[in-house]
Amino acid sequence: MTVDQAPVRARRLRTARTGWTGLVVVAALVVGGGLLYDAVAVRTGHRARPWRAETADRLATVHLDDPVVQISAGAAVLIGALLLGLAVAPGMRRWLPLRQPGAVIDRAGVAALLTRRARQLDGVSWVKIKVRRARTRVTVAGPADPAEVQRELRTELARVPLAGEHRLDVRTGRARR
Template identity: 35%
Template sequence: MTDNESDDEEPAGTRPLPLLEKRPQTFDQSASAASYTPVLTPEEGGEHRRMWSVRRLPAAVVALLGLGAAGLLLYDVVAVRADRPAMAWRRTLGEQLAARPLDDVWVLLGAGVVALLGLWLLVLAATPGHRRVLAMRGGDDDVRAWLDAEAAALVLRDRAMEVPGVRSVRVRVRRAKVEARAVAHFRELDDVRADLDTALGDAVAALGLARAPRLRVRVDRPGKRG
């Protein structure tokens, strides 16, 4: 080997690496959205019954108000039977009810308030409540399970963040619908949304819900407010 050949050789590991150039991508889309309903086979379906709320707070308020009104009225009746004058509020109320006509504004207003209160109590008695609790499928009739909607939203959000291109995502879970709004900082929006459709669809199916909610996915660019 000559001296010139030894000077031209470079030590191993010091050769420059090839330069790779990536063409800059241009994104014309600002948003991409789609919705669909996951399909459950009959074997996957189950009861859609919701958990009934015991309505502790409304029941306690109604019980306390009723107990207070009944106790006050009973005390006044006993006082009158003991030859003592009736309370001023009962005398005034009796005089007002005897003097005011039925079409008086205050009479109508009081009747409306009582009617709304009664309607509210009827709605509470006829509806199950617990709107933030989702019924799950169960293989045994004696075992019933429910999933909190906020916990389900956290699971779906973590699954959506694993999709390439997703910068942030907000998920809202309801009994009949799942809404996901994501922000993508690279990749085409349609590609990101398609991957989100697949990922969230599989995640919703894995939750084991008795009723398959509709899935709506929207993907935006950073800086765009939906």
């Protein structure tokens, strides 16, 4: 990083599902809060709200083969499937933000770039790289000088315009068999 390139405070990446999650949480709080208020009111000796009494009477008389019940159950299943799909969908954790707003790079790409450079160095027989959000941990094995490896990898990492500070830790280890 040169002197004229000050580190940019990188905002955490958010997925498109964040808005949907907020909407579901607000809806659940409103509905749950209303039900809780009415349940507490009934337990403290007050009468149930008219909407609750009407709903209880209607549910006591409606049959399972009623189209309204079937449509409501189908809608509940679809909403549940949508929420389940959003819950297991991959998020944005594998991406690192770049200096240019909205630009990102895959962590595996940064790891591959550093791995390729480390294997080009003399004396490196084995390398393992773990790229995280604010730190990259490199473990090398072989007779290579760790300070030289760190210098070369820091130069290579500086070519990637990452937003914010990014630490590079180089460690020595034993080669896997």
